[in-house]
Amino acid sequence: MTRYLRYLAPLAIFALLVAFLYRGLSMDPKLVPSPLIGKPAPAFSLPRLDDPSATISNTDLKGKVTLLNVWATWCVSCRQEHETLVELAKTGQVDIYGLNYKDNRQDAKRWLAQFGNPYIANAFDGSGRVAIDWGVYGAPETFIIDRNGIIRHKHIGPLTVDIINREILPLVAKLKS
Amino acid sequence: MKPMKFFITLLLPLLALAAQTLHAEPTPGSVQADDTLEAFTFKTPEEQQHFRNFIGQLRCLVCQNETLADSDADLAHDLRAQIYKMLKSGKSDQEVIDYLVDRYGDFILYNPPVKPSTYLIWYGPFVLLGIATLLLVRAVGRQRRVDEPTISADERKRLEQLLGDGAGKGKQG
Numbered sequence: 001m002t003r004y005l006r007y008l009a010p011l012a013i014f015a016l017l018v019a020f021l022y023r024g025l026s027m028d029p030k031l032v033p034s035p036l037i038g039k040p041a042p043a044f045s046l047p048r049l050d051d052p053s054a055t056i057s058n059t060d061l062k063g064k065v066t067l068l069n070v071w072a073t074w075c076v077s078c079r080q081e082h083e084t085l086v087e088l089a090k091t092g093q094v095d096i097y098g099l100n101y102k103d104n105r106q107d108a109k110r111w112l113a114q115f116g117n118p119y120i121a122n123a124f125d126g127s128g129r130v131a132i133d134w135g136v137y138g139a140p141e142t143f144i145i146d147r148n149g150i151i152r153h154k155h156i157g158p159l160t161v162d163i164i165n166r167e168i169l170p171l172v173a174k175l176k177s
Numbered sequence: 178m179k180p181m182k183f184f185i186t187l188l189l190p191l192l193a194l195a196a197q198t199l200h201a202e203p204t205p206g207s208v209q210a211d212d213t214l215e216a217f218t219f220k221t222p223e224e225q226q227h228f229r230n231f232i233g234q235l236r237c238l239v240c241q242n243e244t245l246a247d248s249d250a251d252l253a254h255d256l257r258a259q260i261y262k263m264l265k266s267g268k269s270d271q272e273v274i275d276y277l278v279d280r281y282g283d284f285i286l287y288n289p290p291v292k293p294s295t296y297l298i299w300y301g302p303f304v305l306l307g308i309a310t311l312l313l314v315r316a317v318g319r320q321r322r323v324d325e326p327t328i329s330a331d332e333r334k335r336l337e338q339l340l341g342d343g344a345g346k347g348k349q350g
Contacts, residue, residue, distance in 0.1 A: 035282040135280040137238035
């Protein structure tokens with residue numbers, strides 16, 4: 001028995017090392033887990049994109065399951081995911097709010113007019129100060145917030161139909177029920 | 178003996194790897210960070226140095242191999258400005274670190290805190306070192322324990338003959 005162990009132990013250690021390295025290969029270091037998951041959404045009060053005199057705050061999100069999408073016109077991946085968001089908005093399954101991040105108001109308005117507007121409302125965060133509170137480090141980012149204003153999920157990077165069907169919609173349905 | 182050696186040689190690179198992860202921490206911000214200090218003004222050079230050192234221990238989340246001191250990413254500019262504002266308003270280093278960790282997680286720290294989820298990286302190398310030492314001691318002990326060969330009186334006589342006079346004199350044990 002001990003004789004076999006002598007040969008098996010190095011093999012086992014090697015296998016363990018391979019397993020760790022293999023796992024490491026499939027992880028994306030760009031995806032930093034957010035410490036905000038399971039915590040109340042950070043409070044904010046910002047001017048609306050379409051109307052600087054009106055404000056939008058996290059109380060507007062209360063009482064329903066919402067998606068908060070962080071986007072900007074300078075963000076290439078946001079352009080990539082935009083159609084997917086427009087399609088998702090059409091299905092009416094979830095209310096989509098936008099956080100227009102460090103953008104130019106005119107550009108952002110033109111973008112929505114041109115490519116469609118999936119958002120119920122957009123908060124305009126010109127300085128990026130609110131985005132810091134939300135732990136945003138790169139657009140696009142999408143948060144799922146439940147009825148009680150708790151952040152349930154964060155998706156980093158552009159949304160795709162596949163991700164919406166696999167990650168977003170099942171969670172939204174669960175939070176709604 | 179041989180498999181044991183093999184075992185130890187296998188453990189060593191593992192240890193080295195583990196030690197490396199332990200070392201892959203504070204590459205404190207080089208102080209050539211002048212171009213990233215923006216228009217920040219400080220009352221004393223010490224205060225400025227403190228600020229530089231402080232942001233040199235924080236990771237820029239956009240370009241992850243750079244510190245906040247070195248990075249030219251947009252977010253890094255914003256975070257530097259925010260940290261500057263907080264420190265100026267009298268917040269302590271710890272309060273600023275808490276503020277950042279609350280939002281971005283431990284990942285923003287180049288120096289990971291010691292807590293259950295990081296025990297493996299902090300203590301793992303020492304555990305491996307302990308195991309390796311134990312195996313080494315055992316292997317060496319086993320080698321030493323090999324008995325000296327015993328020979329009969331006849332054999333000894335013949336041995337002395339073969340080795341010639343003088344050899345073996347006074348060596349009776």
